[in-house]
Amino acid sequence: xxxxxxxxxxxxxxxxxxxxxxxxxxxxxxxxxxxxxxxxxxxxxxxxxxxxxxxxxxxxxxxxxxxxxxxxxxxxxxxxxxxxxxxxxxxxxxxxxxxxxxxxxxxxxxxxxxxxxxxxxxxxxxxx
Numbered sequence: 001x002x003x004x005x006x007x008x009x010x011x012x013x014x015x016x017x018x019x020x021x022x023x024x025x026x027x028x029x030x031x032x033x034x035x036x037x038x039x040x041x042x043x044x045x046x047x048x049x050x051x052x053x054x055x056x057x058x059x060x061x062x063x064x065x066x067x068x069x070x071x072x073x074x075x076x077x078x079x080x081x082x083x084x085x086x087x088x089x090x091x092x093x094x095x096x097x098x099x100x101x102x103x104x105x106x107x108x109x110x111x112x113x114x115x116x117x118x119x120x121x122x123x124x125x126x127x128x
Contacts, residue, residue, distance in 0.1 A: 035123030
C-alpha cells in the first residue's frame with residue numbers, strides 16, 4: 001500500500017498476514033484527566049507497525065488522509081509517526097463501538113498528547 005512509507009522487505013522473510021482486529025478485551029483501561037491517545041508502540045518492529053497501520057487505512061480512508069504528502073501530519077515522515085496518526089484516528093472514531101488501541105500489540109494508549117506543530121491528535125471523551 002502506498003499510503004505509508006514503504007519498507008524494503010526480504011522476500012524470504014515471513015510476515016504474519018493474519019487480519020488485524022481492533023478488539024482487545026485483555027487490555028486494561030488507562031484513566032487520564034485530560035485525554036487518551038493511541039500511538040505506535042515504540043518497542044515493536046516497523047514492519048509490524050506498518051502492517052497494522054495499513055490494515056487501519058483499509059478500514060477507513062479517513063484514517064490515512066492526514067499523513068499524505070502535503071497534509072498537516074505528513075512530517076515527520078516516519079513509519080511510527082504516520083502509524084500513530086492512523087492508530088489514533090481509528091481509535092477515536094471506533095472506541096465507542098468496541099474498537100481498542102491494540103492492533104495486535106502495534107499500538108499503545110498514552111495520556112501524553114502526541115500533537116506537534118499543525119498535526120493535532122484528537123481525543124474524544126471515553127464513555128463511562
